[in-house]
Amino acid sequence: MADALEERPLSRSAQREADILEAAIHLFGEEGFQSVTTRKIAARAGISEGTLFNYFSSKNELMRAILERIYEELRDNASVILREHLDSRTRLQLLAENHIEVMSRDNALFMRMIQAYMNVDLAGYTSIRGSVLHKLNLSYAWVFDTTVQEAQRRGEVRDDLNLSALRDLFFGGLEYLSRSLFLHEAFDRMSERVGSLVEPLWQSMLPQAPAEPDRLEQACERIEAAARRLAKQAAKA
Amino acid sequence: MADALEERPLSRSAQREADILEAAIHLFGEEGFQSVTTRKIAARAGISEGTLFNYFSSKNELMRAILERIYEELRDNASVILREHLDSRTRLQLLAENHIEVMSRDNALFMRMIQAYMNVDLAGYTSIRGSVLHKLNLSYAWVFDTTVQEAQRRGEVRDDLNLSALRDLFFGGLEYLSRSLFLHEAFDRMSERVGSLVEPLWQSMLPQAPAEPDRLEQACERIEAAARRLAKQAAKA
Amino acid sequence: MADALEERPLSRSAQREADILEAAIHLFGEEGFQSVTTRKIAARAGISEGTLFNYFSSKNELMRAILERIYEELRDNASVILREHLDSRTRLQLLAENHIEVMSRDNALFMRMIQAYMNVDLAGYTSIRGSVLHKLNLSYAWVFDTTVQEAQRRGEVRDDLNLSALRDLFFGGLEYLSRSLFLHEAFDRMSERVGSLVEPLWQSMLPQAPAEPDRLEQACERIEAAARRLAKQAAKA
Amino acid sequence: MADALEERPLSRSAQREADILEAAIHLFGEEGFQSVTTRKIAARAGISEGTLFNYFSSKNELMRAILERIYEELRDNASVILREHLDSRTRLQLLAENHIEVMSRDNALFMRMIQAYMNVDLAGYTSIRGSVLHKLNLSYAWVFDTTVQEAQRRGEVRDDLNLSALRDLFFGGLEYLSRSLFLHEAFDRMSERVGSLVEPLWQSMLPQAPAEPDRLEQACERIEAAARRLAKQAAKA
DNA sequence: AATGAATGAGGGTTCATTCAT
DNA sequence: AATGAATGAACCCTCATTCAT
Numbered sequence: 001m002a003d004a005l006e007e008r009p010l011s012r013s014a015q016r017e018a019d020i021l022e023a024a025i026h027l028f029g030e031e032g033f034q035s036v037t038t039r040k041i042a043a044r045a046g047i048s049e050g051t052l053f054n055y056f057s058s059k060n061e062l063m064r065a066i067l068e069r070i071y072e073e074l075r076d077n078a079s080v081i082l083r084e085h086l087d088s089r090t091r092l093q094l095l096a097e098n099h100i101e102v103m104s105r106d107n108a109l110f111m112r113m114i115q116a117y118m119n120v121d122l123a124g125y126t127s128i129r130g131s132v133l134h135k136l137n138l139s140y141a142w143v144f145d146t147t148v149q150e151a152q153r154r155g156e157v158r159d160d161l162n163l164s165a166l167r168d169l170f171f172g173g174l175e176y177l178s179r180s181l182f183l184h185e186a187f188d189r190m191s192e193r194v195g196s197l198v199e200p201l202w203q204s205m206l207p208q209a210p211a212e213p214d215r216l217e218q219a220c221e222r223i224e225a226a227a228r229r230l231a232k233q234a235a236k237a
Numbered sequence: 238m239a240d241a242l243e244e245r246p247l248s249r250s251a252q253r254e255a256d257i258l259e260a261a262i263h264l265f266g267e268e269g270f271q272s273v274t275t276r277k278i279a280a281r282a283g284i285s286e287g288t289l290f291n292y293f294s295s296k297n298e299l300m301r302a303i304l305e306r307i308y309e310e311l312r313d314n315a316s317v318i319l320r321e322h323l324d325s326r327t328r329l330q331l332l333a334e335n336h337i338e339v340m341s342r343d344n345a346l347f348m349r350m351i352q353a354y355m356n357v358d359l360a361g362y363t364s365i366r367g368s369v370l371h372k373l374n375l376s377y378a379w380v381f382d383t384t385v386q387e388a389q390r391r392g393e394v395r396d397d398l399n400l401s402a403l404r405d406l407f408f409g410g411l412e413y414l415s416r417s418l419f420l421h422e423a424f425d426r427m428s429e430r431v432g433s434l435v436e437p438l439w440q441s442m443l444p445q446a447p448a449e450p451d452r453l454e455q456a457c458e459r460i461e462a463a464a465r466r467l468a469k470q471a472a473k474a
Numbered sequence: 475m476a477d478a479l480e481e482r483p484l485s486r487s488a489q490r491e492a493d494i495l496e497a498a499i500h501l502f503g504e505e506g507f508q509s510v511t512t513r514k515i516a517a518r519a520g521i522s523e524g525t526l527f528n529y530f531s532s533k534n535e536l537m538r539a540i541l542e543r544i545y546e547e548l549r550d551n552a553s554v555i556l557r558e559h560l561d562s563r564t565r566l567q568l569l570a571e572n573h574i575e576v577m578s579r580d581n582a583l584f585m586r587m588i589q590a591y592m593n594v595d596l597a598g599y600t601s602i603r604g605s606v607l608h609k610l611n612l613s614y615a616w617v618f619d620t621t622v623q624e625a626q627r628r629g630e631v632r633d634d635l636n637l638s639a640l641r642d643l644f645f646g647g648l649e650y651l652s653r654s655l656f657l658h659e660a661f662d663r664m665s666e667r668v669g670s671l672v673e674p675l676w677q678s679m680l681p682q683a684p685a686e687p688d689r690l691e692q693a694c695e696r697i698e699a700a701a702r703r704l705a706k707q708a709a710k711a
Numbered sequence: 712m713a714d715a716l717e718e719r720p721l722s723r724s725a726q727r728e729a730d731i732l733e734a735a736i737h738l739f740g741e742e743g744f745q746s747v748t749t750r751k752i753a754a755r756a757g758i759s760e761g762t763l764f765n766y767f768s769s770k771n772e773l774m775r776a777i778l779e780r781i782y783e784e785l786r787d788n789a790s791v792i793l794r795e796h797l798d799s800r801t802r803l804q805l806l807a808e809n810h811i812e813v814m815s816r817d818n819a820l821f822m823r824m825i826q827a828y829m830n831v832d833l834a835g836y837t838s839i840r841g842s843v844l845h846k847l848n849l850s851y852a853w854v855f856d857t858t859v860q861e862a863q864r865r866g867e868v869r870d871d872l873n874l875s876a877l878r879d880l881f882f883g884g885l886e887y888l889s890r891s892l893f894l895h896e897a898f899d900r901m902s903e904r905v906g907s908l909v910e911p912l913w914q915s916m917l918p919q920a921p922a923e924p925d926r927l928e929q930a931c932e933r934i935e936a937a938a939r940r941l942a943k944q945a946a947k948a
Numbered sequence: 949a950a951t952g953a954a955t956g957a958g959g960g961t962t963c964a965t966t967c968a969t
Numbered sequence: 970a971a972t973g974a975a976t977g978a979a980c981c982c983t984c985a986t987t988c989a990t
Contacts, residue, residue, distance in 0.1 A: 013970085032356055034271070038964060048972045050966080059964065115352040119269050134420070165410070165433040168417065172409030173402070180405065183371075196402040204437035223463045250953075275981060285955050290982065487974075506830045508745070512960060522976050527961065589826040593743055608894075639884070639907040642891065646883030647876070654879065657845070670876040674915035724949085749985060759951045761987080770985065951990080959983075966976080 017055050019045040021069070024062050029106030033063060033116035060120055063113060064132055070110050071136040074102055078143040088151035089202055095143060096174055096194045103178045104187065111178065144170055148205070157205040166201065173197050254292050256282040258306070261299050266343035270300060270353035300350060301369055307347050308373040311339055315380040325388035326439055332380065333411055333431045340415045341424065348415065381407055385442070394442040403438065410434050491529050493519040495543070498536050503580035507537060507590035537587060538606055544584050545610040548576055552617040562625035563676055569617060570648055570668045577652045578661065585652065618644055622679070631679040640675065647671050728766050730756040732780065735773050740817030744774060744827035771831055774824060775843055781821050782847040785813055789854040799862035800913055806854060807885055807905045814889045815898065822889065855881055859916070868916040877912065884908050 023044035027036040038059055042049045056062040081094045103110045117133050144167050151157045177197055181187055260281035264273040275296055279286040293299040318331045340347045354370050381404050388394045414434055418424055497518035501510040512533055516523040530536040555568045577584045591607050618641050625631045651671055655661055721729065734755035738747040749770055753760045767773040792805045814821045828844050855878050862868045888908055892898055 034356060037962085042973095049964090050972050050974095051970080053965065054970070112356070115356065118352065119271060119349065162433040162437070164417070165414070165430070166437060168413035168434060169406050169410035169437065172411065172413035173406035174409065175412070176405035176409035177402070180401070193402070196399040197405060200399070200403065200406065200441035201437065204441040223460055253953085274979080276979095286981090287956060287983080288954050291953070291955095294982095296981065490974085508830060511958080513958095523960090524962080524977060525975050528974065528976095531961095533960065586830065589829065593745060593823070593826065636907040636911070638891070639888070639904070640911065642887035642908060643880050643884035643911065646885065646887035647880035648883065649886070650879035650883035651876070654875070667876070670873040671879060674873070674877060674880065674912065678911035678915040748983085760985090761951050761953095762949080764986065765949070951988100953987105953989095955984100955987080957983105959981105962978105962980075963976100966974105967972100968974095969972080 013055070016045075016047065016051070020047070020052060020055055020062070021066060025066055025106060025109060028063075028066070028113065029109035032112060063117060063120070067110075067113055067117060067133060068136060070102060070113075071140050074099065074140050075143065077102070078140070082143065082147065088147060088154070088156050089198075091147050092144075092170075092198050092202065093195060095147065096170070096198050097191060099171070099174050100178050100181070100190055100194060103175070104182055108178070108182050111175070111182075141167055141171065151205070155207070158207050161205055166205065169201055170198075173201075250292075253282075253284065253288070257284070257289060257292055257299070258303060262303055262343055262346060265300070265303070265350060266346035269349060300354060304347075304350055304354060304370065305373060307339060307350075308377050311336065311377050312380065314339070315377070319380065319384065325384060325391070325393050326435075328384050329381075329407075329435050329439060330432060332384065333407070333435050334428060336408070336411050337415050337418070337427055337431060340412070341419055345415070345419050348412065378404060378408065388442070392444070395444045398442055403442070406438055407435075410438075487529075490519075490521065490525070494521070494526060494529055494536070495540060499540055499580055499583060502537075502540070502587065503583035506586060537591060541584075541587055541591060541607060542610060544576060544587075545614050548573065548614050549617065551576070552614070556617065556621065562621060562628070562630050563672075565621050566644075566672050566676065567669060569621065570644070570672050571665060573645070573648050574652050574655070574664060574668060577649070578656055582652070582656050585649065615641060615645065625679070629681070632681050635679055640679070643675060644672075647675075724766070727756075727758065727762070731758070731763060731766055731773070732777060736777055736817060736820060739774075739777070739824065740820035743823060774828060774831070778821075778824055778828060778844065779847060781813060781824075782851050785810065785851050786854065788813070789851070793854065793858065799858060799865070799867050800909075802858050803855075803881075803909050803913065804906060806858065807881070807909050808902060810882070810885050811889050811892070811901055811905060814886070815893055819889070819893050822886070822893075852878055852882065862916070866918075869918045872916055877916070880912055881909075884912075 020041065024036070024041050027040055027044060030036075038052055039049055041062075042052045045052070052062075056065060077098045078095055081098060082091060085091050085094060114133065145163055148157065148161065148163060148166065152159055152161070174194075174197065177193060181190060181193065186193070257278065261273070261278050264277055264281060267273075275289055276286050278299075279289045282289070289299075293302060314335045315332055318328060318335060322328050322331060351370065382400055385394065385398065385400060385403065389396055389398070411431075411434070414430055418427060418430065423430070494515065498510070498515050501514055501518060504510075512526055513523055515536075516526045519526070526536075530539060551572045552569055555565060555572065559565050559568060588607065619637055622631065622635065622637060622640065626633055626635070648668075648671065651667060655664060655667065660667070731752065735747070735752050738751055738755060749763055750760055752773075753763045756763070763773075767776060788809045789806055792809065793802060796802050796805060825844065856874055859868065859872065859874060859877065863870055863872065885905075885908065888904055892901060892904065897904070
């Protein structure tokens with residue numbers, strides 16, 4: 001009893017739930033969703049198998065709860081980032097770093113849980129649309145949209161951006177980068193790698209359509225030339 | 238169509254193998270790798286369960302064969318694209334469209350098989366690196382690198398591109414786009430969506446650092462000036 | 475009989491375990507290890523197949539448990555024999571009878587389990603040496619060694635016996651005798667047959683190297699001569 | 712064709728049969744009866760799976776054929792030994808050595824085949840009695856009986872031997888010795904070990920009940936001494 | 949005689965979930 | 970609330986044997 005005195009004392013059942021989640025997160029990360037049995041989870045959480053199902057009605061539900069927590073954390077971190085940093089470029093960089101950090105943690109647990117969840121969702125003849133995962137994902141992806149839209153309001157980036165495409169590039173690119181970092185165990189250079197990824201995206205968003213100046217010059221000159229010729233012909237006529 | 242007409246009939250065993258693959262592809266796409274049993278596959282292929290294992294030594298091996306064939310197809314298509322189109326921008330667009338098409342086919346089978354395979358790889362004590370999947374992936378990702386590098390040789394794009402980051406953005410972005418199309422069953426507008434995704438990438442690769450707004454402003458003014466002149470002359474005429 | 479009357483009822487799970495063992499022993503004895511399926515065992519024990527694996531982690535483990543129990547029984551019986559009987563010749567006889575009894579029971583289950591276990595051991599990459607079976611065997615064979623060594627200390631048998639060879643003859647001979655009894659269903663004369671087998675062994679252990687007939691003849695004559703002399707002197711007296 | 716010219720040409724089918732047996736013997740010895748599949752045997756024999764069954768109607772039949780050959784070899788060797796050696800003690804030694812050699816060969820193939828065969832026999836609800844194995848065994852065990860009986864006729868050993876018990880001791884002891892040698896890979900001292908095993912058996916067969924000569928001598932002397940003392944006392948008296 | 953593709957009836961084992969205690 | 974024994978359907982895979990060619 002005494003050892004919990006200093007902390008906000010979780011109710012017994014809240015503590016149990018936390019224990020189960022901790023155990024599941026650790027084990028899923030270590031061995032993968034399929035390989036981990038509810039028996040192992042219960043054992044690591046220090047409870048009996050039956051009790052586990054008093055807290056989470058199924059193994060899939062446990063997975064869902066974990067995903068929810070991770071998304072919640074992603075959102076919370078994102079809020080802090082947006083609150084503490086005003087510069088849009090910095091915001092994107094930090095959002096990306098946070099995304100990578102959370103995805104890679106616990107032996108890439110998050111990535112693998114998402115994959116497992118997609119399998120479950122599809123296997124169960126459930127449409128992905130309307131699935132819990134989809135909702136979580138939407139509510140989180142919103143922070144990217146917000147950031148870009150605010151940058152647009154400030155005039156930092158172009159107005160005619162295709163937000164959906166940029167979002168796909170951003171999160172898709174980060175997922176691939178995450179796999180790459182995981183593969184090569186190169187997390188020490190994460191921040192730099194993230195920078196390399198965000199930079200081209202950012203460049204493409206800047207107001208100036210990167211046009212080939214020479215071509216623009218030439219185009220202007222051609223129009224002017226045409227105008228001159230027309231003027232001459234008009235004069236002749 | 239014509240290219241299949243002349244084919245000699247497959248040998249009995251080649252036909253069986255094709256039947257099994259067809260059945261597996263269909264079922265995996267429909268219900269997911271885990272949910273499909275070897276019994277179901279055998280039943281759909283019209284053979285006994287034992288026979289299946291004469292052709293593919295395990296269920297995982299069957300999955301591997303499917304992945305290999307899809308990667309092979311991706312590479313073949315990519316080769317044709319590179320051969321028939323010289324313009325780098327067009328190449329990227331077509332490579333992307335091909336990627337999406339193959340990924341989305343059969344109820345997003347490919348995407349899901351990759352995920353399933355990663356689970357298998359991670360669950361075993363095999364490192365992903367050095368796994369079959371990784372090799373296939375590498376050999377295919379090479380076509381993107383090649384395309385960009387040739388564009389660099391031609392001077393179409395900058396020399397100092399971060400190839401790895403662009404690759405992650407390209408394939409990662411396509412994967413997310415693919416999910417999105419799949420979700421909204423919006424494949425009719427696929428080509429356009431791909432264009433929206435490739436465009437910012439391409440822009441970021443162009444040699445020109447984004448011009449200052451002033452230059453564009455000036456160009457517009459010159460064009461408008463030319464237009465005014467033309468208008469006046471027209472009025473005279 | 476009396477010793478079982480007072481026993482407290484087995485706990486539920488201990489009872490289940492006993493049920494499973496009983497079922498397995500019976501079936502293995504009747505049909506052989508390979509032919510008996512876990513399904514059959516579970517059915518006979520009145521449980522589901524899954525439950526069986528809650529008690530014994532594998533079919534092989536079940537076999538191991540049976541072997542262990544039989545060896546334990548052999549050792550226990552042997553201890554009682556050694557405690558209750560001091561005469562070495564009697565000890566050997568009773569040890570042999572006990573061995574035969576246990577080996578022959580349940581349709582020669584024990585003999586066959588050992589063979590099955592050796593197959594398992596050899597098939598796996600485990601060396602027989604160091605295997606569980608080997609340890610059990612060693613700890614039991616020890617009672618024979620002990621008996622002989624005590625006989626040596628008492629001077630009943632020679633000091634220069636080859637214990638290892640005698641042990642092989644003892645247990646090997648008993649195994650063959652057991653097969654023979656089993657074959658001819660001649661267990662009613664078991665005790666007599668065991669005696670015939672132990673006798674030559676015992677004879678070979680006795681201190682006296684076989685004397686030449688002449689020596690024995692001479693000794694008898696000398697004794698008779700002495701007796702005659704005594705008889706004469708007695709007559710004088 | 713030409714390559715078989717110099718040897719007594721086996722008919723093609725005889726050669727095939729020999730190939731199959733060779734393959735089976737090698738594989739059974741290496742991996743055990745159960746673990747070896749007919750596929751492996753066919754592959755090693757250089758024939759197709761189907762062909763194997765033209766020569767041996769079942770896998771069990773193949774095992775039976777192997778056992779028969781080994782027993783035949785045992786008998787043949789035994790005949791030679793009896794023909795070439797007249798001394799009974801030497802005969803037993805050589806018979807024993809031959810037995811061990813054949814049993815231990817090919818990774819203890821023979822021992823393991825016998826075990827496998829017993830399982831098959833029992834599993835098939837066949838009585839061991841009347842089984843092929845039993846007949847083979849009987850016809851071979853006959854050489855031991857013959858040897859002992861001839862020794863009895865010559866008067867080398869006692870007339871009242873229990874032949875059955877001695878046979879069990881002989882073959883049973885050899886089987887255990889064989890296991891022991893196999894276990895400790897101590898075949899270099901085989902001949903010596905066999906001697907240690909045969910010796911006590913032989914001793915027990917010798918006509919003279921083994922008595923300690925010294926003790927007999929001493930006893931006689933004591934009796935004589937006692938007689939002398941009595942004589943002296945009687946003389947004094 | 950020879951082939952080898954096809955068989956198909958199980959084999960042992962797993963594990964999320966339930967429910968009587 | 971907590972337990973943990975019991976479930977049982979389903980899993981992937983094996984392999985001796987057959988038989989059309």
